[in-house]
Amino acid sequence: xxxxxxxxxxxxxxxxxxxxxxxxxxxxxxxxxxxxxxxxxxxxxxxxxxxxxxxxxxxxxxxxxxxxxxxxxxxxxxxxxxxxxxxxxxxxxxxxxxxxxxxxxxxxxxxxxxxxxxxxxxxxxxxxxxxxxxxxxxxxxxxxxxxxxxxxxxxxxxxxxxxxxxxxxxxxxxxxxxxxxxxxxxxxxxxxxxxxxxxxxxxxxxxxxxxxxxxxxxxxxxxxxxxxxxxxxxxxxxxxxxxxxxxxxxxxxxxxxxxxxxxxxxxxxxxxxxxxxxxxxxxxxxxxxxxxxxxxxxxxxxxxxxxxxxxxxxxxxxxxxxxxxxxxxxxxxxxxxxxxxxxxxxxxxxxxxxxxxxxxxxxxxxxxx
Amino acid sequence: xxxxxxxxxxxxxxxxxxxxxxxxxxxxxxxxxxxxxxxxxxxxxxxxxxxxxxxxxxxxxxxxxxxxxxxxxxxxxxxxxxxxxxxxxxxxxxxxxxxxxxxxxxxxxxxxxxxxxxxxxxxxxxxxxxxxxxxxxxxxxxxxxxxxxxxxxxxxxxxxxxxxxxxxxxxxxxxxxxxxxxxxxxxxxxxxxxxxxxxxxxxxxxxxxxxxxxxxxxxxxxxxxxxxxxxxxxxxxxxxxxxxxxxxxxxxxxxxxxxxxxxxxxxxxxxxxxxxxxxxxxxxxxxxxxxxxxxxxxxxxxxxxxxxxxxxxxxxxxxxxxxxxxxxxxxxxxxxxxxxxxxxxxxxxxxxxxxxxxxxxxxxxxxxxxxxxxxx
Numbered sequence: 071x072x073x074x075x076x077x078x079x080x081x082x083x084x085x086x087x088x089x090x091x092x093x094x095x096x097x098x099x100x101x102x103x104x105x106x107x108x109x110x111x112x113x114x115x116x117x118x119x120x121x122x123x124x125x126x127x128x129x130x131x132x133x134x135x136x137x138x139x140x141x142x143x144x145x146x147x148x149x150x151x152x153x154x155x156x157x158x159x160x161x162x163x164x165x166x167x168x169x170x171x172x173x174x175x176x177x178x179x180x181x182x183x184x185x186x187x188x189x190x191x192x193x194x195x196x197x198x199x200x201x202x203x204x205x206x207x208x209x210x211x212x213x214x215x216x217x218x219x220x221x222x223x224x225x226x227x228x229x230x231x232x233x234x235x236x237x238x239x240x241x242x243x244x245x246x247x248x249x250x251x252x253x254x255x256x257x258x259x260x261x262x263x264x265x266x267x268x269x270x271x272x273x274x275x276x277x278x279x280x281x282x283x284x285x286x287x288x289x290x291x292x293x294x295x296x297x298x299x300x301x302x303x304x305x306x307x308x309x310x311x312x313x314x315x316x317x318x319x320x321x322x323x324x325x326x327x328x329x330x331x332x333x334x335x336x337x338x339x340x341x342x343x344x345x346x347x348x349x350x351x352x353x354x355x356x357x358x359x360x361x362x363x364x365x366x367x368x369x370x371x372x373x374x375x376x377x378x379x380x381x382x383x384x385x386x387x388x389x390x391x392x393x394x395x396x397x398x399x400x401x402x403x404x405x406x407x408x409x410x411x412x413x414x415x416x417x418x419x420x421x422x423x424x425x426x427x428x429x430x431x432x433x434x435x436x437x438x439x
Numbered sequence: 440x441x442x443x444x445x446x447x448x449x450x451x452x453x454x455x456x457x458x459x460x461x462x463x464x465x466x467x468x469x470x471x472x473x474x475x476x477x478x479x480x481x482x483x484x485x486x487x488x489x490x491x492x493x494x495x496x497x498x499x500x501x502x503x504x505x506x507x508x509x510x511x512x513x514x515x516x517x518x519x520x521x522x523x524x525x526x527x528x529x530x531x532x533x534x535x536x537x538x539x540x541x542x543x544x545x546x547x548x549x550x551x552x553x554x555x556x557x558x559x560x561x562x563x564x565x566x567x568x569x570x571x572x573x574x575x576x577x578x579x580x581x582x583x584x585x586x587x588x589x590x591x592x593x594x595x596x597x598x599x600x601x602x603x604x605x606x607x608x609x610x611x612x613x614x615x616x617x618x619x620x621x622x623x624x625x626x627x628x629x630x631x632x633x634x635x636x637x638x639x640x641x642x643x644x645x646x647x648x649x650x651x652x653x654x655x656x657x658x659x660x661x662x663x664x665x666x667x668x669x670x671x672x673x674x675x676x677x678x679x680x681x682x683x684x685x686x687x688x689x690x691x692x693x694x695x696x697x698x699x700x701x702x703x704x705x706x707x708x709x710x711x712x713x714x715x716x717x718x719x720x721x722x723x724x725x726x727x728x729x730x731x732x733x734x735x736x737x738x739x740x741x742x743x744x745x746x747x748x749x750x751x752x753x754x755x756x757x758x759x760x761x762x763x764x765x766x767x768x769x770x771x772x773x774x775x776x777x778x779x780x781x782x783x784x785x786x787x788x789x790x791x792x793x794x795x796x797x798x799x800x801x802x803x804x805x806x807x808x809x810x811x812x813x814x815x
Contacts (some may be wrong), residue, residue, distance in 0.1 A: 088713045137546035168507040175683045229500030262637040327468040396690040
């Protein structure tokens with residue numbers, strides 16, 4: 071049976087290649103879509119993941135950052151500083167709004183930093199300085215490339231203009247791009263003084279962040295505190311609703327098409343061998359052998375398609391990222407494995423239809439024609 | 440010729456159906472993906488247009504309505520209404536909020552209005568007319584199983600749902616509509632913030648003009664009278680919001696759509712090729728029976744053309760059905776899956792690639808030795 075499986079597949083090289091090409095195209099579609107989804111999912115919380123804080127403190131009732139409105143009097147930072155187990159605190163002001171560079175609008179999260187606040191600022195720089203002072207802004211390098219913005223260039227928020235002094239790495243995502251400026255400038259834009267949005271708390275060595283959260287909520291009135299891990303999880307859930315969920319839906323639809331195409335490719339190839347399989351059966355092969363042979367062919371086609379699709383995806387993705395800097399693509403091994411398993415199951419199921427037809431056929435019919 | 444092609448397709452009806460289904464599925468998926476993009480832009484456009492204003496006044500330097508912070512001085516309304524050609528100016532304020540119930544949270548946009556600018560299409564219930572009334576978008580009502588008359592708690596402030604609106608979501612965010620009378624209570628009684636000066640009291644003015652007033656002329660007069668403001672026609676502001684949506688989601692969406700295009704169209708070509716290639720033996724027989732090379736080649740091309748022509752309306756139908764299912768399950772999304780331009784683009788591309796896909800087997804047919812059929 072092994073020999074027949076192998077020879078039978080290679081006997082129709084053009085049909086085999088067409089089937090593999092169809093299935094590989096389907097797998098490539100899903101891989102690319104999953105890579106977009108995985109990339110955005112990770113990038114959407116990049117800022118929170120890179121800030122050096124153990125606990126986040128915010129306005130009571132608020133539990134994330136994305137699209138949230140959190141305002142506290144800046145005196146709360148002093149109160150938090152006094153809590154047992156707190157090593158240090160930093161504070162940021164935060165606003166989401168539309169930023170304009172030239173005529174290009176962009177929805178951004180603006181983080182207002184205090185002077186010298188390295189913990190809440192950008193973590194990697196492509197160019198320029200990381201901490202802006204009054205009238206200055208640090209923008210994601212991807213945003214700068216998109217809008218042809220260089221150091222010394224200007225961007226606008228409402229009627230205020232800022233000079234770009236730094237280009238940060240890793241701070242850009244479709245749903246969550248972060249621009250840094252001085253807190254005083256952001257207060258000015260918002261028309262409010264002495265307010266902060268979030269307080270970033272560093273715990274003393276050996277202090278459990280969960281315990282620290284309890285301490286802060288007990289000792290400081292009208293604030294919510296969350297461990298960084300919980301805060302990131304909350305934010306990711308919220309940010310996913312802003313665009314990333316759409317990518318998930320698109321991936322789902324792409325996957326449905328892929329399932330159909332893989333099934334079509336395998337079914338077409340196996341169905342073409344019905345007559346040959348009937349002859350094999352007439353020559354004494356059992357139904358079990360027929361099923362096994364067909365299953366092997368389906369698995370072979372799936373594996374070859376997966377390998378081809380993976381190679382193509384690995385070639386395509388760097389080129390796509392270079393051409394479209396806004397894209398964050400991430401193809402994971404888990405994703406490839408999942409696609410391979412689902413693809414193999416679909417291929418096996420699709421091959422069962424012609425296999426069943428052959429199993430039910432009278433072997434003599436092969437010689438009637 | 441057509442009779443011959445028709446008989447060929449009917450000969451293996453099962454395979455013909457399968458081929459049409461596969462092609463239609465490819466077309467449907469491309470149209471659905473295009474539909475997401477078109478729907479996102481249409482929602483942004485509709486948010487501005489459905490405010491029914493001749494002109495919209497924003498904070499100076501602000502040229503978007505959605506997802507932006509615009510703060511106008513409180514006396515701007517009087518200044519604008521004093522301008523010649525202005526019949527009325529209706530204030531609205533946009534406040535981004537997060538609605539939370541249990542562990543579920545949803546970002547919403549609270550639109551505060553006076554008498555103009557509220558939700559213009561109610562599915563059920565009435566516009567807010569009593570204290571603490573709120574109209575919410577159907578997607579929010581669906582997600583949290585909310586109905587008219589139920590409480591709607593936002594930052595510990597209890598509203599009562601007076602109506603549920605449709606077509607009132609944009610930028611992945613459902614809208615809630617409340618009256619200005621409730622705004623101050625909401626600011627003071629809710630847990631929204633210790634300092635309410637951080638929140639805008641007036642974001643935009645929706646301007647109605649006198650009959651026969653020139654929009655551009657009045658816009659210029661308003662900008663002269665209120666230097667802290669910019670003035671846009673509804674269409675211009677809608678175009679700005681569309682541009683924002685395009686800039687933000689466009690590159691990623693277009694990338695995904697283009698990948699689907701390339702792969703889908705390639706697959707259409709491969710399917711056509713496979714369909715013809717599978718019948719090489721039949722073509723050999725026909726050649727042996729005296730059918731000319733050019734006749735068979737033309738029949739193959741016509742067959743592919745016909746298959747795609749049938750697959751296109753089926754694909755559009757599939758796309759509309761899938762879009763309707765998605766929209767009913769997730770009313771936050773608008774999926775415009777049968778917009779003319781994407782349909783035409785997809786149809787033309789599919790036809791071209793189907794014909795190209797059938798060209799290769801045409802070459803195979805040309806090389807076929809009719810006698811070989813009888814030797815096998």
